[in-house]
Amino acid sequence: MRMSQLMLPTERDAPADAQALSHVLGVRAGLVRQLGAGLWTWLPAGWRAHQRVTVIIREEMDAIGAQELLMPVLQPRDLWAKTGRDTIEEVFRLSDRRDSELVLAMTHEEPVTFHVSQVVRSYRDLPLILYQLQTKARDEPRPRAGVLRTREFVMKDSYSFDRDEAGLEESYEKHIGAYDRIYDRCGLEWYRVDSGVGMMGGSGAHEYMAPCPAGEDEIALAPGYAANVEVATAQAAPATPGAPLDAPAEVETPGATDIETVAGVLSVSPDALLKAFPVVTDAGEFVVAIVRGDHRVNEGKLEIALGERCRPATEEEIASQLGPPGYVGPVGTGARVLLDEAVAVQGGGGWICGANREGFHLQGVEPGRDFDFEAVDIRRVEAGDRVAGGEIRLEPAIEVGNIFKLGTRYSEALGATFLDEEGVERPIVMGSYGIGPARIVAAAIEQNADENGIAWPKAIAPWEVELVGLGKPGSDEQAAAERLYAELQAAGVSVLYDDRDAGPGEKFTDAELLGCPLRLTVGRKSLESGQAEAQGRRGLVALEGPDLAGGTAAAVAALLDGLP
């Protein structure tokens, strides 16, 4: 590709509203442009990178026997009503000129299951893995960070159909193999982490997470352990409660309504306190969740422990059920208490909690003796917790894919059944699996950029080589660059040729911004030496320049082999 003919609108300045690095560099390097909130156009160079990702995805999906198809984005709402998903807030709903109700698909479980329900009759038709690369539309509450969270995006979504749980397990394992290879080949740093199955039910799920500063999620990592903090579990460092007492004793703590202040007034560390987190469940039950003072409640884990959704209690509810907000505790209330395992496991007396009386706390509290409780894991893990002997660290990360054992939720709702060997009708056991190529591109930028711009992994760079010609029009230098460009093209090298009539500074700066792995320069110096200059983008390292006299393309290919 000749840069003089390429639509590559590079910018010296970042857009004023850009925060995330992939957003800033994506726009500055001319990869993407915004059309509206969460609506992005892929410009030619950016789309090349996106395409390279989808090529890798197709190769690996095909390799596990998955079959590609394409389903509409626009779908009848009726279909979605059958699974109850038509009322999800994120689903765009619209109607046509005849007032027929339609939705824009956020994923494609409904249509794919519909088709399979019509086609699959017998156990002999299974297993089946179907996939597509298709646009998804989601009415996101808050699009953000450029291409990281958008309202419309391309997704690779695949769906597995099996006779039973064992078959699903096999399909799931196949996807794990394919996904591991895809992210490796794309040059990402990634983790496969346990994730919650959420409100959709199902029997297991993992997320593929790429660590990067702009990530919206947090993952907990330890040697041999990786989980989304939403579901992570670990052992807490022991707390240091005070001396046990024969019975809880009131102590004056005027004005001390938060953990820090109480700990300060009583000269103890926050981990000696019990933090009460009163909630009201969907069913209307008032429950007091309790974690250590230095811990935080993980509301998702709390809901799993409760078995239903809940919300924080209002101040009025707290006042009427327990006592003055800021001074509440579990002792003498009769309320149902869920006590976090970090406290329950350590046990003992000497804990401090609110006395349910304005200006007072209780010392020497002992769970079990002074209040009844159910021991559950409801806290958010903290950096420094331990799991399997290793220490947890937390990292921000972006979700670049997920795999999910759906079970029979969709097949039952849509009547996707088959006859087994005994002639018994059974629901098909399903899995669903997603990958966001745009997020792979964004994560690759985030993970591989420096102050000069992007430093693409070779496998997904828009071009592998950028050839910078420095000669002015009609010069010997320009003629040499033209010859080299023609030779590289003929040899099938992926090359972008900067043939613009521009100064060297501008060309070098743009080359570093766009970030192709190998930069070749042909100018006065290279004519004198008989070699093109070569520089690797990662670290801007000088490489042995390929000879211009002959065999240059082979030498360039060898150089590329040595680059990441």
Place this chain on the structure above:
RNA sequence: CGGGGCGUGGCGCAGCCUGGUAGCGCACCUGCUUUGGGAGCAGGGGGUCGCCGGUUCAAAUCCGGCCGCCCCGACCA
């Protein structure tokens, strides 16, 4: 949905408080010079100042309403 901020040429911004010819840098066009890290000189083109209404002799500027966009939080099968 709650909080905060911003809409002036392709990009980045000033002007608004205190109403009176719409400006600056970059980019762009023409000519000449220049060519190894974002060149110089000269000339030139491009903006209903987000939209609607109000006040006024006069509105980018003041007032009201609406729309759009960004950030933080909530949310995120």
